[in-house]
Amino acid sequence: MKLLIWDIDGTLTYTPGLGRRAMERAFEEEFGVSGALEGVPTAGGLDVEIVGQVFRRYRLPESRLQSYFDRYLRILEELLASPHAGGPTPGVVEALERLSARKDVIQVLGTGNIEPGAWIKLRRYRLDRFFETGGFGEKPGPRWTVIRTAIDRAREHYGIGDLRPEDIYVIGDTPRDIEAGRHLGLRTVSVATGPFDAGELARHRPDHLLPNFASPWEHIFFP
Numbered sequence: 001m002k003l004l005i006w007d008i009d010g011t012l013t014y015t016p017g018l019g020r021r022a023m024e025r026a027f028e029e030e031f032g033v034s035g036a037l038e039g040v041p042t043a044g045g046l047d048v049e050i051v052g053q054v055f056r057r058y059r060l061p062e063s064r065l066q067s068y069f070d071r072y073l074r075i076l077e078e079l080l081a082s083p084h085a086g087g088p089t090p091g092v093v094e095a096l097e098r099l100s101a102r103k104d105v106i107q108v109l110g111t112g113n114i115e116p117g118a119w120i121k122l123r124r125y126r127l128d129r130f131f132e133t134g135g136f137g138e139k140p141g142p143r144w145t146v147i148r149t150a151i152d153r154a155r156e157h158y159g160i161g162d163l164r165p166e167d168i169y170v171i172g173d174t175p176r177d178i179e180a181g182r183h184l185g186l187r188t189v190s191v192a193t194g195p196f197d198a199g200e201l202a203r204h205r206p207d208h209l210l211p212n213f214a215s216p217w218e219h220i221f222f223p
């Protein structure tokens, strides 16, 4: 059995700047703070930490965190419903279809998105049909904690036993995905469909590097 853990933004989907815009608009509408994410890196980060940084910077009350995220989710849904540049990354739908047809593969999410945000993004492009569970960016901590949770939930949800680390793949578009996978001794697969180009990703030495899933990928999971 092989377990594939997929990142969302820049890996499964490509929605340039849209999530960030939704977060910023929510800060504007909820607190009257504009340009809230200026200088805050979001790629590969956890939603709760990105938003937490802004809360601390502007000394916003933690008690409003839930209402902030509720507003963010409404705006995210609205922005995704309007015309925008973006969609599944090249080749990824076909890859997911072929992988999900296999009996020896389980696919889960490993994303910095809060869970409802993750499903909103996936539903928009009908990618939610490939996933049932995963790890999400809801608790502060290093990104590998999200991957750890994804593995635990996969085992529980699908009733599988211990997997060998070399049969678990962390698929992502940022150096943070590589670091998270390596920290847990897992296989790392980088795709250059996000903000980092192949050269930059190569410097972080993933086990495998793909321009996108339109190029041959089978050898990675089924050597």
Ligand SMILES: [Mg+2]
Pocket (backbone or CB within 6 Å): 007, 008, 009, 010, 011, 043, 044, 172, 173, 174, 194
């Ligand atoms: Mg990403």
